[in-house]
Amino acid sequence: MSRSLAALARRRLVRDRGGLAALAALALTALACLVGPWLTGHAPERIYPDFVRLPPGLAAHPQPDELRPVLDRLAFRMRLAVEAVSEEGGRVRVTFTAPRPIDERALRLLPRSDLFGPPVVLAWDDGGRRLVVEAPVRRLRFLLGTDVLGRDLLTRCLVAGQVSLLIGLTATLVALGVGVAYGAVAGMAGGTADALMMRLVDILYALPFVFFVIMLLVFFPAGLWLVLVAVAAVEWLDMARIVRTQTLSLKSRDFFRAAYALGSRTEAVLVRHAVPNMLGPIIAAATLLVPRVILLESFLSFLGLGAQEPDTSWGVLIAEGSRSLESAPWMLAAPAGFLVVTLVALNRLGDGLADALDPRR
Incomplete structure (x- = not known):
């Protein structure tokens, strides 16, 4: 041509x-x-078990009403129980309890979930069976669900x-x-x-x-x-x-x-x-x-x-x-x-x- x-x-x-x-x-x-x-901000193979079949939207997750269910599932994997949850200024404060002294290494599951940052231990009570931690909350968006x-x-x-x-x-x-x-x-x-x-x-x-x-x-x-x-x-x-x-x-x-x-x-x-x-x-x-x-x-x-x-x-x-x-x-x-x-x-x-x-x- x-x-x-x-x-x-x-x-x-x-x-x-x-x-x-x-x-x-x-x-x-x-x-x-x-x-x-x-x-x-997401790997294609990354699975978020807490956000299955989430509809499209601009809102960041986890939302305030989703924090407690997410932490309950994480605590179950850590063999702990969630006693109280509060959020302020993009940080969440959680009180964990267990029938025996809590191993601090179990807290590694929090940052591995991609929803929370590294936790900071605020208090140990009841002979190590009650633990208060604080961690930053990572907000995730799923524009197409x-x-x-x-x-x-x-x-x-x-x-x-x-x-x-x-x-x-x-x-x-x-x-x-x-x-x-x-x-x-x-x-x-x-x-x-x-x-x-x-x-x-x-x-x-x-x-x-x-x-x-x-x-x-x-x-x-x-x-x-x-x-x-x-x-x-x-x-x-x-x-x-x-x-x-x-x-x-x-x-x-x-x-x-x-x-x-x-x-x-x-x-x-x-x-x-x-x-x-x-x-x-x-x-x-x-x-x-x-x-x-x-x-x-x-x-x-x-x-x-x-x-x-x-x-x-x-x-x-x-x-x-x-x-x-x-x-x-x-x-x-x-x-x-x-x-x-x-x-x-x-x-x-x-x-x-x-x-x-x-x-x-």
């Missing part, structure tokens, strides 16, 4: 406000997925976005490389070679995708790389057909004949004339292929053939949310929202790029 064509395409895309908005939405989503997990295990859903969605976008982009790049090369060669060759190459595509189309994945699972363990291999092995077929059709239509154009008449080789014609004139349909198909791959990965993960714990993806989170739709609808709404925004932005950006790269304009 010449510089003039690239400049014209860039100018058309800049004038397309919808396309620029979609590009900005995709860039923000990708940036949030890359950087966000380090800014939320928590899941059935008590993990922060925002952090999980951002980490899952890394996996979903990685699979979508990688599989799409493989499909582009293989599909464009295969389809262009088939279209330029024509005749018997073209027929044989497309019959191979038809045979691969006839192979059930799930059966193909199950065959791979017989020899290899389930995981993200297996999803990449399985998706990339079949998604190039549509691209090959699109490129072949475009190549056949371009072969009858006058500028193709003129290029051959001027002594250009087939490889040069493909690179300098065929591919630039097919960029619009190719990019439009590629932007539609990314969400298709993401949805396909979601389907495989729902069947247990995709991402495995501790890895996750938007498909895995949506599958988990669908099982808790009645009791915790935000578990489905949060990952579905990320997925819908990404898919809509990709589709709109694909339309804008197809118009901007159309050589007839």
Whole structure:
């Protein structure tokens, strides 16, 4: 593609406000997925047993009415009992009791809970069976709520976005490389070679995708790389057909004949004339292929053939949310929202790029 064509395409895309908005939405989503997990204040695998299925909100936890239940659960693990609780100025004062002298080492569970800071012993009474301690309270926020295990859903969605976008982009790049090369060669060759190459595509189309994945699972363990291999092995077929059709239509154009008449080789014609004139349909198909791959990965993960714990993806989170739709609808709404925004932005950006790269304009 010449510089003039690239400049014209860039100018058309800049004038397309919808396309620029979609590009900005995709860039923000990708940036949030890359950087966000380090800014939320929660590790993706961190479990908060005191905040299971917590609804979304801006309030900090634990709230005053949650302090006593949280401390009761911690005291049970320390084999103690809570006699009194009071909070003032971001610090909590707790009185623990036990039937035998209290071992101060049990207080280590307070800071390990991530809800309280290091405790300070204020008083020992009743022969060491009554202990008064004070500790700072750490406030946690769960903007999108928590899941059935008590993990922060925002952090999980951002980490899952890394996996979903990685699979979508990688599989799409493989499909582009293989599909464009295969389809262009088939279209330029024509005749018997073209027929044989497309019959191979038809045979691969006839192979059930799930059966193909199950065959791979017989020899290899389930995981993200297996999803990449399985998706990339079949998604190039549509691209090959699109490129072949475009190549056949371009072969009858006058500028193709003129290029051959001027002594250009087939490889040069493909690179300098065929591919630039097919960029619009190719990019439009590629932007539609990314969400298709993401949805396909979601389907495989729902069947247990995709991402495995501790890895996750938007498909895995949506599958988990669908099982808790009645009791915790935000578990489905949060990952579905990320997925819908990404898919809509990709589709709109694909339309804008197809118009901007159309050589007839």
